[in-house]
Amino acid sequence: MSVAYARQAEWGIPQLYLLPAAKLNPFLEELKEYYTVIGPVARGKEFVFAPVAKPEELALSYQTTLLPPKKVLHLPFEVLFSFHEDQQIVETAPEQRPQVIFGIHPCDVRAILILDKAYTAEYPDPYYIAKRRHTLLVALNCAEPGENCFCQSLGTGPDLKEGYDLLLTDLGHGYLIEVGSPWGRELVQTMDLAPAPRVAMVEKQKVLENARRKFHKKLNTQGLPELLEENFRHPIWEELMHDCLACGSCTMVCPTCFCYNVVDKIDLNLKSGKRQREWDSCMLLEYAQVALGHNFRKDRDARVKQRIYHKLVYYEPQFSTLGCVGCGRCIKTCVKKIDITDVISRLRGE
Amino acid sequence: MSKPRVAVYKMSSCAGCQLEILNLEPILLDLLGTVELSYFVMARRENEPGPYDIGLVEGAITCGEEIERLKKARQECHLLVALGSCACYGGLPSIKNWQPQRVVESRVYDNLAAIHSTTAYGIDYYVPVDAYLKGCPVSREELLDFIKSTLLGVRPYLRPHSVCVECKLHENVCLFVTDGAICLGPVTTAGCGALCPSRGKPCDGCRGPANDANTVSLAQTMVSYGLHHSDIARYFRKFAGMTPEFSKGAEAV
Numbered sequence: 001m002s003v004a005y006a007r008q009a010e011w012g013i014p015q016l017y018l019l020p021a022a023k024l025n026p027f028l029e030e031l032k033e034y035y036t037v038i039g040p041v042a043r044g045k046e047f048v049f050a051p052v053a054k055p056e057e058l059a060l061s062y063q064t065t066l067l068p069p070k071k072v073l074h075l076p077f078e079v080l081f082s083f084h085e086d087q088q089i090v091e092t093a094p095e096q097r098p099q100v101i102f103g104i105h106p107c108d109v110r111a112i113l114i115l116d117k118a119y120t121a122e123y124p125d126p127y128y129i130a131k132r133r134h135t136l137l138v139a140l141n142c143a144e145p146g147e148n149c150f151c152q153s154l155g156t157g158p159d160l161k162e163g164y165d166l167l168l169t170d171l172g173h174g175y176l177i178e179v180g181s182p183w184g185r186e187l188v189q190t191m192d193l194a195p196a197p198r199v200a201m202v203e204k205q206k207v208l209e210n211a212r213r214k215f216h217k218k219l220n221t222q223g224l225p226e227l228l229e230e231n232f233r234h235p236i237w238e239e240l241m242h243d244c245l246a247c248g249s250c251t252m253v254c255p256t257c258f259c260y261n262v263v264d265k266i267d268l269n270l271k272s273g274k275r276q277r278e279w280d281s282c283m284l285l286e287y288a289q290v291a292l293g294h295n296f297r298k299d300r301d302a303r304v305k306q307r308i309y310h311k312l313v314y315y316e317p318q319f320s321t322l323g324c325v326g327c328g329r330c331i332k333t334c335v336k337k338i339d340i341t342d343v344i345s346r347l348r349g350e
Numbered sequence: 351m352s353k354p355r356v357a358v359y360k361m362s363s364c365a366g367c368q369l370e371i372l373n374l375e376p377i378l379l380d381l382l383g384t385v386e387l388s389y390f391v392m393a394r395r396e397n398e399p400g401p402y403d404i405g406l407v408e409g410a411i412t413c414g415e416e417i418e419r420l421k422k423a424r425q426e427c428h429l430l431v432a433l434g435s436c437a438c439y440g441g442l443p444s445i446k447n448w449q450p451q452r453v454v455e456s457r458v459y460d461n462l463a464a465i466h467s468t469t470a471y472g473i474d475y476y477v478p479v480d481a482y483l484k485g486c487p488v489s490r491e492e493l494l495d496f497i498k499s500t501l502l503g504v505r506p507y508l509r510p511h512s513v514c515v516e517c518k519l520h521e522n523v524c525l526f527v528t529d530g531a532i533c534l535g536p537v538t539t540a541g542c543g544a545l546c547p548s549r550g551k552p553c554d555g556c557r558g559p560a561n562d563a564n565t566v567s568l569a570q571t572m573v574s575y576g577l578h579h580s581d582i583a584r585y586f587r588k589f590a591g592m593t594p595e596f597s598k599g600a601e602a603v
Contacts (some may be wrong), residue, residue: 025500044523067521076519246562248511252518263507268380279519284511285562300562333518335526335536335571347487 016196017121017188022175025055027191031100035136038072040065049101060103060170063146064329069101069108070115070256073131077278080262085271103140103168106160107151107325111255112137113163118258119317136183139164141204143211148328150217150341156325158211169204176200183289219326219341220348225313231347232305232347240343241301244283244335250330250338251281251307256315256323259287282306308340354403354501357389358433359423360444361409361416362470366487367409367434368392374490385497400426406483410436410443410470413543417476426476429500431481432473434488439558439590441486443470448587471592481506484539486556486589492541510542510561513553516544525552532572534585537563537599554565565599572603579603 005168020025031037032052040047040062047062067076081091104112119128126137129161142158151157160167165184176196179185224285251257264274280287283303288296297303315323324340331339358368372393374381388398405427406410411417424430435441446454447469450536473479483492492508499506509516513535516525525531525547534555535547546553559565565586572582 043521044522045528048521066523067518071521076521135557163577242564243567244535245567246512246560247514247562249514249518249536252515265495266502268377268498269492270384270498270501277416280514284515286510300564324387333524334568340587 005298009144015179015185016200017177017179017193018173018174018200019168019191019193023191023193024175026094028052028058028102029122029126031102031187034098036097036099037102038069038099044131049104052102058103060140061144062103063144064105064149064332065328066329067253068110068111068327069104070255070327072099072258073115074119074128074258074279077276078127080275080277082274083272090093092127094127098134098136099131100136100138102138104137105140105142105327106143106157106293107327108255109137109139109147109160109163110156110325111327114256114315114319114321114323114325115258117321118256127303134224135149136165136187137163138166138168138184138187141167141169141208141211143207143321145211145214146328146332147216147236148339149215149326149329150219150333151326152215153217153219153221153341154322154324154326159208169207171200171207176204183344214261217328217331217339217341219324219344221322224322224344225316227344227347228309234347235299236343236346237305240304240338241299244285244300244304244338246285246300246303249282249333249335251283252279253329253333254311255325255327255329256311257281270280276346282310311340312344353384353386355386355388355398355401356497357400357405357423357427358387358392358475359389359405359407359409360391361407361420361437361473362412362422363409363434363436363441365392365408367407367436367485370487370490370493374494375492377494378416381494381497384501402427403429404497405430406433407431407437408433408474410440411473411476412443412470414466414468420473420476429480430473430477431483431496431594432479433483433493434588435484435486435556435558436470437473438482438484439472440470440592441472441556441589444467444590444592445587446470447592481508484557485542489542491543511540512536512560512563513540513542513544513557516540516542517547520544520548522547522554523577525550530575532575532577532585534568537565537568537595554588555585556589559593563595563599565595566602569599571600 037052039052039058039332043059044057047059047065052058055072079092081089083089119125139160143156145158164180167180212254259280260277262277264273264275297306311323376418388402405423411420432438451467455462459465483496486602496506517535526533531552533552535553537560538553539557539560569582582603585598586596590596591600
């Protein structure tokens with residue numbers, strides 16, 4: 001069983017606390033004493049998850065970030081170990097200081113729960129697990145969905161029911177805190193917080209109701225596997241083949257994509273080096289190329305299809321969930337504005 | 351065992367790629383412990399004759415005399431490498447290829463009597479090439495990676511995909527979708543570490559087409575951004591206009 005699921009199973013009804021807006025910064029300062037706090041901070045006109053040096057940097061009113069917070073659990077570039085000609089191998093020591101991902105949205109939490117399955121089930125990934133064990137998730141319910149968000153259609157937002165250590169909801173005057181794990185309870189106990197009044201739950205529902213009305217995009221999931229299986233030869237794929245730039249951006253920013261490539265970096269003495277991994281993508285031509293040069297997905301439409309079918313059809317039998325959490329990053333990042341929700345509604349003839 | 355011998359040749363170019371070899375200064379001595387830079391006119395007073403194990407050719411071929419030198423280089427080198435965009439595709443010198451030679455020549459030289467230039471081509475137009483190290487200038491990292499891999503007898507990791515991948519790995523703000531800037535990153539070969547976009551400047555396509563570059567689609571997007579077809583042609587012809595992919599992009603609209 002995955003780490004997150006094991007934690008969740010021990011816990012039932014959440015406990016509620018209230019964090020007044022003025023206490024947020026002291027709370028963060030307190031957290032920083034014991035944890036590396038990673039949260040959304042501004043970069044130009046966008047936001048990224050980065051270590052928060054000062055509480056004021058934290059931009060909790062963000063809609064989405066360039067890369068998903070997956071990047072702190074499965075690094076874009078990661079040295080796995082170093083090696084030497086005499087067969088000596090030195091593993092990279094995992095970071096011992098625990099970290100908190102602060103202000104992570106429900107869709108991204110759900111994506112991490114999917115990654116937990118991919119990286120801890122059949123072939124446990126020690127590098128991922130080492131980081132995941134030391135990572136707390138302080139989630140933040142979504143109050144303002146972005147123009148590309150469609151998590152509501154997939155049940156992965158704007159609210160969150162599992163997978164968090166603490167869950168915040170911005171009520172305007174302060175944050176409602178729901179406790180989701182013993183670790184989370186320890187966190188709130190260090191702070192002198194008042195239990196939330198019952199009315200806070202009503203306010204939370206109002207915030208979420210308000211958020212639900214603001215979605216522009218939706219993806220109808222009814223009979224999705226059948227729909228896609230029946231439309232494998234739909235003309236839309238050829239259209240996408242001409243449109244798609246095959247740049248790979250959509251998969252790079254996806255919070256559930258878990259593929260990586262492994263490269264050896266040799267030192268100039270030609271006797272030692274490092275083994276590294278970095279994110280890879282099925283949208284790239286070389287991804288499905290095998291020895292002697294044969295390529296299983298040479299055509300662009302085959303790769304576009306692979307991406308969409310993997311997320312919406314093939315994940316289900318493997319992980320009992322869809323592979324898309326509706327974060328909208330793939331839509332946002334696409335220069336050609338290729339939109340997975342639009343593809344599905346066109347396949348439905350809408 | 352004697353060290354592998356390397357030769358560096360210069361054709362029509364700015365010499366920037368050769369300079370990148372010297373810019374390896376912090377590790378140049380380590381490099382010299384691994385290979386012998388036997389022929390490198392820019393760096394050595396006295397150069398040794400061939401044959402060589404690896405030949406790095408910089409520059410485009412733009413006159414008959416260079417064709418002869420190139421053919422000789424091919425004969426005396428076991429591996430011949432195109433070093434930088436000029437040697438790979440014609441590079442910047444190839445921007446002249448869309449105008450009559452006499453017009454271009456007279457723009458630069460007063461006395462045309464001694465000028466016998468030809469269409470600017472990458473070196474593989476004339477001789478077989480074993481590897482392409484792209485970029486303007488060439489990436490030092492990639493050059494080193496290539497040398498190390500060659501000496502070990504393994505295939506070097508030269509990124510074939512788009513610059514977008516490296517841009518995303520470095521979590522850059524996308525200049526195209528966020529700032530509305532025209533960027534050739536989606537169709538250009540990575541390997542530079544997304545050097546320009548990481549510094550807020552759109553990709554100019556100096557590394558030439560990525561392995562599945564859909565330049566026609568990108569050209570259509572450029573039209574929707576309000577670019578005139580002559581601007582689009584200039585974007586695609588700046589560094590690698592002679593490649594089939596970029597020439598398709600230049601002529602798409």
